[in-house]
Amino acid sequence: MKLAGREEELAAIRRVIAGSGIRHGVLIVGNAGVGKTRLAREAISHAAAAGHRTNWFVGTESARTIPLGAFTGAISQSMCDPLPDVRRLIDSFVAQQRVGKVVVGIDDAHLLDALSAHVVHQLAQTQGVRLVVTARSGGAEPDAVTALWKDSLLDRIDLEPLSVAAATALVESAVGGPVDGRSARRFWKLTGGNALYLLQLVKDQIAAGRMHQSAGVWMWDGDVAVSQSITDMLGRRLGELEPGMALVLDTLSQCEPLRVDILTDLVEPADLEAAERMHLVCVERAGRDLVATLAHPLFGELRRATAGEMYLSKIRGRLARRLADEPDPDMHATVRRALLALNSDLAPDPELYLTAARCAAVLLDPDAADRFAAAATECGAPEAAPMRAMTLFLLSRGEEAESVLREISAEDRPDAHHWSTVRAANLAWMLGRPRDAAEILGTLSATSESEQQRVERLAIQACVDAVLGHCQSAEKTAKVALDSGVLPDLHAMMASIALMMALGALGHVEEIDAAAEQALTRATTSFESSPMRFWFGAVHGRACRLTGRIDECQAMAARLDESARDMPGLVYANLAHLLGHAALIRADLDDAVKHLHEAYAGAATHQITTGLRVASCFSLAEAHAKLGQATAATEALACADQHVPEDYVFMDTARSVATGWTLAAGGALAEAIDVVREAGRDAARRGQPTHELACLQSAAQWGDPSGAARAGELADTLGLPLADVVARHTEALAADDGAGLLAAADGYRGLGDRATATDAIAQAAVAFGRHGQGKRSAYLAAMAQECADECGGLCTPALRNPAGQPLTHRQREIVELVVAGLSNKQIAERLVMSVRSVEGHLYRACQRVGANTREELAAIIRRGPKGAR
Missing domain, CATH: 1.25.40 (Serine Threonine Protein Phosphatase 5, Tetratricopeptide repeat)
Known part of the structure; x- marks a missing residue:
């Protein structure tokens, strides 16, 4: 498996090995399992691949009592006296220099006997020999090993635990594909960035079916699967504990961090002190309190995997009773106490479950909220069904939510109208049935409604209007509902989503920020709408894109990312x-x-x-x-x-x-342009001017100037900077105006739209080339390619149009299909023309770009502006 996550360290080692400086190698120091041996092995392998003579030796506890024990395999039978053997051994490595540079790897140098350490120290002073040595940090080691870095004979590399990014790279290398960010961070947290533990934990989750691929991405859901391998690596001490100390770890495995005064009500203080001395538990001061945690995150997983469920249920029950003696300081504490009670030997507590369900939803854990709501339902709690309906809705489990909501709204209860509107929201959003939702809302409107009921219905009606593309109606209705000031949190979020969709489609940018701030402020404290803040964020992002407010979209994404990265x-x-x-x-x-x-x-x-x-x-x-x-x-x-x-x-x-x-x-440019042209006309008929503008912008990026007049009209109507830039872009395309295209590129760049700016620069390069300004054309083509590289390898039709040899529209259309892999016959059928005409266009295109064959032409177009320089 390729080394991942240690590229910088490996590069540093390779530089030392290849160099001729005063230091003759590296000493890699780090904790057990951090990846020292793997890194050293990789460095030795690279040295061997470069043609160097390589050697590998390992210090072990069993060989530590034997003089030159680490080098037993390199000592011949004629060597029997330890002191002369040292000289002969060193000379044997020096002799290898006759056929190239010598690289010696020494693993676990802290376990070397004195004479072996002396050999390593002498080799570190030998010209032509390079050392790659590993040693464990914090342990006793021979003086000769310490001198390797203290006397500046070797460069010391302190190998820290893997960062999140490095751990992600290692996990993805292990599974051979992308891993979702939350799973990667979970692995990193549980292992503390220890490479050895991390790789074993990945294997364990795959073997247990806890980690699986979904749509090409590896994801880890559910509990931690613990194998015997990782138990042997980390948990030997944990299986040999006295009962009292085991109780300390088992209690913390169910609830940490835990205040020491609470913990010592459940375990003996002497056992806690002993666990701290053995570095199994950490006790730290937090303000005026002492707080206990397990010394390593995996300790809890190992104890949970080996303890019996009845035993753990009793521990959870004792913890829940003790925590209930004091008021919960926050919602996290309520959820934690409820989880302990739910999985304990205590009698069911539906009131606690319902409270915890609300808290879990606010804390962005709708799965836990649904679990609590389901438990309350099993207890027969009167308000459990509505809570279950809400949690199912928040989890987008539309069919299950519909079943519960249909039953609730049909009951003879004073809030049946309210739950009918929630049912309509579920039908519109989760089940994709907005017309069925409209039918329910129509029935409600025919009844005698209170003002509260009316605005609740209007909030959901605004959603239905937005889904069906009735933006003016959605904006008006949502504002009426929100201005009432009496909407429940769910309905307020529904109305806010509808309003944001309408504002973005209509280009009413002056109201977007206020609507967004109001919605998010309310969501952060509401169990009904808190998990929907990301849904709202996506709608806000779409509105920002349609109106050219890219910086605002980035700010919203960063804000929400900060609030929920590990959810x-x-x-x-x-x-x-x-x-x-x-x-x-x-x-x-x-x-x-x-x-x-x-x-x-x-x-x-x-x-x-x-x-x-x-x-x-x-x-x-x-x-x-x-x-x-x-x-x-x-x-x-x-x-x-x-x-x-x-x-x-x-x-x-x-x-x-x-x-x-x-x-x-x-390669189907003509078809692409036809699709967005038709979509733009549909958007205009629906009264969605920014949607129409987006279609005109896309067509312009593909070289279509036909929307110039309409883009100008939209610029006058909308008054948006984006609309002005799109109008300038299409006008410049129609006039084949290189300077105008550059001005449009500057406008897009000012809005933060780097991709369209790059396309406009590439189009300007072609325009200048057509007007005989070859040097300027070449310069802009190079600039476009540089911008494309900054975007991660942008490869659009505009960038594939050679600036130095501009093609006609028909030639370009045919060449794009060649690049897509179509044969001349397939191109002729798609464009409704003869094969001979296709061949003629390709011949002239080859002449323009300097290609001799169809394949060369395709290669030049794929290279884009690079091929034109």
Whole structure:
């Protein structure tokens, strides 16, 4: 397996080995399992591949009492007197220099006997010999080993635990594919960045079926599977504990951190002190309190894996009773106490479960909230069914929520109207049935409603209007509902989502920030709407993109990321979509693909059929297409098309733009332009001017100037900087104006839209080339390629159009299809022309770019501006 996560350290070692400086090697120092041996082995392998003579020796506890024990394999039978043997041994390494540089690896040098350490010390002073030595930090070691770095004979590398990024790289290398960020951070936290533990833990989770692939992304859900291997590595001491000390660890394994005064009510203080002396438990001061935690995160997993369930249930019950003696200081404490009680030998407490369900939802753990709500339902608590309906809704489990909500709203209860509106929201959003939702709301409107009931209905009606593409109605209705000041939190969030969709589609930017701040402020303290903040963030991001406010989108994504990076399950999937979309619109394409794959995988894992899965796939298709990855874009688009509800009109523009980009990546430029032109006309008929603007912008990126007049009209109507830039862009395209295209590029760059700015620069390069300004054209082509590289390898149709030898529109269209891999006959059939005409266009295109064959032409176009310089 390729070494991952230690690239910088390996590079430093290789420089020392290859150099001729005063230091003759490196000493790698670190804790057990941190990866010292693996790094040293990799360095020795690189040295061998470079043609050096290499040797490898290991210090062991058993050989420590034997003179020259580590070098037993290198000592001949004629060597029998230890002191002369030292000289002969050193000379044997020196003699190897006759056939090249000598590199000697010494593993676990802290275990060397005195004479072996002396040999290593002497070799460190020998010209032509390079050493790669490892030693454990904090342990006793021979003086000669200490002198290696104290006397500056070797460079010392203190190998720290892996960072999150390095641990992620190691996990992905181990499984051979991408791992979602939350799972990678979970591995890192549990292992403390210890490479040995991390690799074993990954193997354990895969073997136990806890880690699996979903949509091409490895994900780790559920509890930790602990194998005998990791138990042997870490837990030998844990299996030999006295009963009192075992109780200390088992209690902390169920609840940590824990105040010492609470812990010592449950265990003997002497046992806690003994566990601290053995470095099994850490006790630290937090303000005026002493707080105890396990010394390593895996200690708790190991104890839980080996202890009996009845024994642990009693411990949880004692903990829950003791914690209940004091008021819970915060919601985290309430959830923790409820989890202990739920899994203990205590009698059920439905009131505690319902309270904990609300707290868990606010803390962005809808899975735990649903677990509590289900437990309360089993107890027959009167309000358990409505709580269960809410948790199922927050988990996007639409069919299950519909079953509960249908029953609640049909009951003769004073809040039946309220739950009917929640049912309508579930139908519209989770089940993709907005017209069924509208029917329910229509029935409610015919009844005698209180003002409270009326505005609740209007809040959900605004959602239905937004889904069906009725933006003016959605804006008006949502504002009426929100201005009432009496909406429950769920309905307020529903109205805010509808309002944000409408504001973005209509281009009413002056109201976006206030609406966003109001929604998020309310969500952070509400169990009904807290998990929906990421859904709202995605809608806000879309509105910002449509109105050219990319910086605001980035700020929102960063704000929500800070609040929920390590949240479980579906919440993380929503966050990943938000981060991926933000990366896409700032043209950080590698990050975009990574996060959007995670979002899609999370949606697939949780069986989300609408919303999150579809939006992730649309963005993923666009990201792949902008990287020139037509096959991957087509696959992502196909996944989305399977799950778009028929009546989800609000997704039509995003679907058309993603389709257009996918077609363009596959060389079908004319078809791509036709798709977005038609989508733009549909958006205009629906009264969605920014959606129409987005279609005109995409077509312009593919070289279509036909929307210039309409773009000018939208610029006058909307008054948005983005609309002005798109108008300048299309006008410059129509006039073949290189300076105008450069001005448009500056405008896009000022808005933060690096991808469209790059396309405009590439188009300017072609325009200047057509007007005989070859030097300026070449300069701009190079600039466009540099910008494309900064975006992660942007590969768009504009960048594939050679600046030095501009093609006609028809030639370019045919060449794009050649790049996509179509034969001349297939191109002729697609463009409804003869094969001979295709061949003629290709011949003239080859003449323009200096290609001799169809294959050379395709290669030049793939290289883009680089091929034109």
